[in-house]
Amino acid sequence: MNMEQQIGPRLRKIRKRCGYTLEELASKTGLTKGYLSKIETSKKVPPIATLSRLSEAVGCEIAYFFQDHEGANRVEDRISVVRAEERRLVVRGGSSFGYDYRSLAHGYSDKSMNPFVFTFPADVQGDTFFEHDGEELIFILGGAVEFEIAEKRLRLQTGDSVYFDSSLPHRGRSIGDENAQALVVIYGQANMRRR
Numbered sequence: 001m002n003m004e005q006q007i008g009p010r011l012r013k014i015r016k017r018c019g020y021t022l023e024e025l026a027s028k029t030g031l032t033k034g035y036l037s038k039i040e041t042s043k044k045v046p047p048i049a050t051l052s053r054l055s056e057a058v059g060c061e062i063a064y065f066f067q068d069h070e071g072a073n074r075v076e077d078r079i080s081v082v083r084a085e086e087r088r089l090v091v092r093g094g095s096s097f098g099y100d101y102r103s104l105a106h107g108y109s110d111k112s113m114n115p116f117v118f119t120f121p122a123d124v125q126g127d128t129f130f131e132h133d134g135e136e137l138i139f140i141l142g143g144a145v146e147f148e149i150a151e152k153r154l155r156l157q158t159g160d161s162v163y164f165d166s167s168l169p170h171r172g173r174s175i176g177d178e179n180a181q182a183l184v185v186i187y188g189q190a191n192m193r194r195r
Helices: 003-017 022-029 033-040 046-056
Strands: 088-091 101-102 115-120 135-142 144-149 152-157 161-165 168-174 182-187
Touching: 003 046, 022 033, 022 046, 088 182, 115 168, 135 144, 135 152, 144 161, 144 182, 152 161
Parallel strands: none
Antiparallel strands: 088 101, 101 115, 115 182, 135 161, 135 182, 144 152, 144 168
């Protein structure tokens, strides 16, 4: 089972463990019962923002949806080495926004940080900004990015980085001929919002 296919069953499992019906979870998250059902049956892959909202509602870390196994009792579960060819696509195309996230620590349980290799598309779909509790580091691995944080517009190129309060509205897109890639580390990802 690939990472996208395990999101639905894990959501169903933790929802039931919490004793929530789909309607109750819909009410807690502001999502529709039908959309949640499609996530649970793996017909829809939610974006990171939606997974963050779900993880907050059921009281788990967002990493729960991506890790190889549950629990962190063995030493092996407290170390995660991910070879380049082992990076897992977490949410293809950021779902509807054109962003790709590849997990860099999917074998580690109960993470305090969530590291990804992130691909910025040149054409961002919609006029959406993201906001979430915590802090974020973006280090550009290749290409160039136009990045907006609140009212500030930044141009970042290979080797540049930005560290910011992620409760500020933010978004980015590739500029130039290639889709830019970045190392993104997110700390404190609960309560992510779009606007």
